[in-house]
Amino acid sequence: IYADGEILGAVLLMTPIDGISEVLYDLNFTYAGIAAGALLLSLPLILWHSRHISGPIRRMEETTRLIAAGEDAPLEPIRTKDEIGRLYTSFLQMKEALEKTEALRKDLIANVSHELRTPLTSINGFVQSMMDGLVPDDERLEILGLVKAETQHLIHLTSDLLELAKLQAGTRPLQIETVAAESVVRQVMTSLRAMAEERGIDLAADLPEKLQVDADADALRQMFSNLIDNAVKYSTEGGTVRISAALVGDTVRFEVADQGPGISDEALPMVFDKFYRADTRSSSGTGLGLSIVKALVTLHHGEIHAERNKPQGTRIVFTLPRKQGGTGFAKK
Structure with missing residues (x-):
């Protein structure tokens, strides 16, 4: 208390805090309950969302492992329009492209093997007949002509294969x-x-x-x-x-x-x-x-x-x- 610039005294107001502490305790308990309730309520949503994300990723991981091992990897599409759905669709397209490429590779190997085996079998048969003395002397030139023809066929085949490989790989400049x-x-x-x-x-x-x-x-x-x-x-x-x-x-x-x-x-x-x-x-x-x-x-x-x-x-x-x-x- 001031009077004429001098301090004359002071007034001290005091109140008990027991009531405030109880209010603060009740508020903290309420907030904790609300947080726990919200967590419990959101837990199923969190679990569902986690599975929604991790499930396709796990399936893609398993499919990738099977593809790398050369095994059949069936995969069902996911019909969603979110990022996971788009990623899954792109993965399916990649998988189909890889399977198509692998099928073409196997088909090419089978065809090349067949095309190579036929003349090689003929050459082997002609040469073996001559080595065994089964070919009369007057027929040797004819047999050698057949061997030469089959050899030329192999040369043309390998040349065409190399040419086609260069063209498809884009390594032949024009x-x-x-x-x-x-x-x-x-x-x-x-x-x-x-x-x-x-x-x-x-x-x-x-x-x-x-x-x-x-x-x-x-x-x-x-x-x-x-x-x-x-x-x-x-x-x-x-x-x-x-x-x-x-x-x-x-x-x-x-x-x-x-x-x-x-x-x-x-x-x-x-x-x-x-x-x-x-x-x-x-x-x-x-x-x-x-x-x-x-x-x-x-x-x-x-x-x-x-x-x-x-x-x-x-x-x-x-x-x-x-x-x-x-x-x-x-x-x-």
């Missing part, structure tokens, strides 16, 4: 230049004319002289070589293999048509598959020629398909951009 299509076709026809005449097949070309296309000259030559060679082999005697080309918009359309027995509509989409033969009775070739052509056309950003040739035979049609651009090409 040297793009402006190529006179008519000149390339004439060169290929000259190299294959003797084989065609031996089979009674006529080669004919209908290409504009000034038709040009941006392409790798060696690759374009290989495309026509494989296509014409294939057409001659599957043509009937007295038939004609006709090569034609035309400018269609910004693309060049090439056609190689034969007058053979033709291919069924169901088999036409499969003629570009590795080791596929529409005529199973024919053992000529490696079964990779059209696969290589398709890979080369794709590398040039072109398209290719097979169709019926009227009145009979098969026509292979492929288109290439007249002018190449963008990345992935080396210009000469």
